[in-house]
Amino acid sequence: xxxxxxxxxFEMKDWLVEVRRTIHMHPxxxxxxxxxxxxxxxxxEKFGLEVRKGVxxxxxxxxxxxxxEGKTIAIRADMDALPVEEANQVPYASKIKGKMHACGHDAxxxxxxxxxxxxxxxxxxxxxxxxxxxxxxxxxxxxxKLMTEEEVLENPTVDAIFGAHVFPxxxxxxxxxxxxxxxxxxxxxxxxxxxxxxxxxxxxxxxxPILAAGHLITxxxxxxxxxxxxxxxxxxxxxxxxxxxxxxxxxxxxxxxxTVRSLTPQIREQLKEKLEQISQGVARSFGxxxxxxxxxxxxxxxxxxxxSHLVASACGKGIGKENVEFIRPSMGGxxxxxxxxxxxGSFFRLGCRNEKKGMIHPFHNSHFDLDxxxxxxxxxxxxxxxxxFLALGMMK
Ligand SMILES: [Zn+2]
Ligand SMILES: [Zn+2]
Numbered sequence: 001x002x003x004x005x006x007x008x009x010f011e012m013k014d015w016l017v018e019v020r021r022t023i024h025m026h027p028x029x030x031x032x033x034x035x036x037x038x039x040x041x042x043x044x045e046k047f048g049l050e051v052r053k054g055v056x057x058x059x060x061x062x063x064x065x066x067x068x069e070g071k072t073i074a075i076r077a078d079m080d081a082l083p084v085e086e087a088n089q090v091p092y093a094s095k096i097k098g099k100m101h102a103c104g105h106d107a108x109x110x111x112x113x114x115x116x117x118x119x120x121x122x123x124x125x126x127x128x129x130x131x132x133x134x135x136x137x138x139x140x141x142x143x144x145k146l147m148t149e150e151e152v153l154e155n156p157t158v159d160a161i162f163g164a165h166v167f168p169x170x171x172x173x174x175x176x177x178x179x180x181x182x183x184x185x186x187x188x189x190x191x192x193x194x195x196x197x198x199x200x201x202x203x204x205x206x207x208x209p210i211l212a213a214g215h216l217i218t219x220x221x222x223x224x225x226x227x228x229x230x231x232x233x234x235x236x237x238x239x240x241x242x243x244x245x246x247x248x249x250x251x252x253x254x255x256x257x258x259t260v261r262s263l264t265p266q267i268r269e270q271l272k273e274k275l276e277q278i279s280q281g282v283a284r285s286f287g288x289x290x291x292x293x294x295x296x297x298x299x300x301x302x303x304x305x306x307x308s309h310l311v312a313s314a315c316g317k318g319i320g321k322e323n324v325e326f327i328r329p330s331m332g333g334x335x336x337x338x339x340x341x342x343x344x345g346s347f348f349r350l351g352c353r354n355e356k357k358g359m360i361h362p363f364h365n366s367h368f369d370l371d372x373x374x375x376x377x378x379x380x381x382x383x384x385x386x387x388x389f390l391a392l393g394m395m396k
Pocket of ligand 1: 363
């Protein structure tokens with residue numbers, strides 16, 4: 001034992017588990033990741049990296065300059081937890097009421113620290129630089145956008161970036177790769193139908209926004225089926241409708257809120273245009289006014305195919321081609337998309353499902369947990385990608 005690189009990484013497992021569990025027990029919501037950031041920066045400083053703190057409020061960036069010239073590769077983890085009450089009865093369960101690492105960002109942070117620990121003693125073998133990006137607020141706070149605005153991809157300029165998300169749909173020991181589009185743009189619509197309230201017995205004296213909302217909802221669900229090429233992807237889900245106060249009152253207004261998802265900028269604009277046209281049109285046909293807001297969220301995450309193939313080839317050398325799967329995109333969202341708008345890279349999935357251990361629950365669920373074998377596994381995948389991208393030749 002202890003000779004090959006994967007063995008060296010596997011020897012870190014106890015330490016990785018301890019780091020992951022420490023973070024897991026102390027979850028922090030978006031832009032509050034103070035303690036997590038402190039743990040991260042203390043580790044990076046101990047490993048001898050150049051450390052930049054307080055980036056995008058609570059983000060941390062580490063840099064290891066190689067002994068020799070070369071390209072700069074960045075890897076990224078997210079650090080935020082969710083407002084979920086943990087239901088798992090485990091010794092490392094969340095100690096903070098109502099907050100939980102239910103999306104595996106604790107594992108992402110631990111994995112990247114493992115990569116830092118690995119390379120910290122190998123600076124002499126390094127041509128080029130490695131940058132570690134630990135960002136806040138992936139869960140809806142666009143921390144990744146803020147990080148790019150605070151120039152984490154500069155000084156030195158990043159040539160390529162890689163990120164991963166643990167993935168409970170894929171068994172431990174496997175990785176999933178999106179060749180191009182990986183995740184969707186996540187936009188929000190807020191539609192307000194404004195009519196004229198009155199007594200339910202005298203509808204002719206009112207303008208009923210509830211009836212109009214009924215028609216509008218049905219119409220909206222024809223947008224994807226009748227306007228989008230069946231070979232493209234789009235989804236519109238209406239999640240909230242509010243209006244009215246009592247059984248015999250026609251209200252003044254109804255508000256409908258929903259999510260709109262797409263994988264390309266063209267479809268995104270097409271959905272926006274059609275939604276506005278139908279909302280205004282239906283409102284007009286009932287003699288109502290309509291306020292339409294299209295609130296842009298994360299853009300679609302689009303990988304660089306060349307970088308995706310680099311991930312496949314680098315990781316496949318370690319785990320075998322049979323454990324590398326090219327998978328279809330998901331209509332979820334991910335703010336890693338902001339980095340990929342600036343530099344080529346690839347975002348991939350680390351299998352963390354283990355039915356024998358009961359690790360089968362989906363993200364954001366109060367029972368979510370992961371097989372901790374994913375920690376050294378994730379470190380190895382990133383080490384292999386870095387090795388391949390910088391052509392270091394460590395992994396034979
Ligand atoms: Zn999440
Ligand atoms: Zn996540």
